[in-house]
Amino acid sequence: MIKEKLILPNVDLQLEYYDLGIQHRDETDDQVTLDAARAIAHHKVGVKCATITPDAERVKEYNLKKPWPSPNATIRAYLDGTVFRKPILARNIIPAVRSWQKPIIIGRHAYGDIYKAVDFVVPGPGSVSLMYQSSRGGQPLVWKLHDFESQGVVMGMYNIDSSIRSFARACIEYALSEKCDIWFAAKDTISKNYHGHFKELFTEEVAARVADLDAQGIHYRYMLIDDAVAQLMKSAGGMLWACMNYDGDIFSDMIAAGFGSLGMMSSVLVSPSGSFEYEAAHGTVRRHYYEHLKGNPTSTNPIASLFAWTGALKKRGELDRTPEISEFAAQLETTAIELIEAGIVTKDLMNLVNPPAKAFETTESFLDKIAALLTTTRSST
16 A cells, blocks of 8 residues: 555656565465565665465465465575664654663674574484584584483574674664664673674674774674663663674564554665665564455554655665655655654554554555645645
């Protein structure tokens, strides 16, 4: 609805569309997801709508061939990008954490770790080891993981230096553009090699750019992950918190909820090759989606999805040197926030705005009111 009601009536766009619906991914053996990732890499800018990652129940429900992987994980792995998530602020939404006054940006390393792990259920007593075999030959290196006396579970995950370094560089560039401090947190006291290696490479990349950071008055802090959480809850915000993949997945939701709602969180995947994929920070609201399929009205907050479109338009305008496109996107964002600050909201924001809203809009009526206000604003300028 955002595209039809707010984008296409105002902007002449040439769009390539890739259906990442769960059934079409199954029909194409998930090839469509890889095609979409290649299109983003080629055109440099893409917008991704919320999708469903099938669990065992969805495999049965949709009669799928297999539980296909998350399309987000596939696209992120192909682009080798870093996900930056930033709260969308409105003056009448007071953060749940009273000390938070400025946006807290999450920089999530969107490659490897648990999302590309191999895991399995150990069927019974036996031994599990990790083995490294050099491509140049020689004796393999073997690390005993555990001797199982009964059933259990095992997971093996990995990352690569080039991706860790590109993650650090992307965070540095983003912090320079936002003029905010950088935090990086891991647990190298426990994971001395895996987390310790992340810390070492990230710190090296920061050291290589220290002159640029100092010139902007930007500071870098490394902390243990538990200490970072404690410090964050007492801070005023205003920093970029660089997180490993799983941490970023979890804490971006925490930050979104702390500032109001996942529906008020922008998200962009930035690849080292200069590609940008914009999406809402939240996934599919499954209960609302099923009601929508029945033809019933829902009140799903569209702001994060709207900001995915406006973020992509701003970047397209920047790359194509068409400032009028970027200006329209900024105007659309301002219009949407003005509506919220006037107390016109979807159901999720009713009790978050101050004063609380007495009624809520459906998704469609909310978008219609944005469109009407946008038309009025544009006609008066």
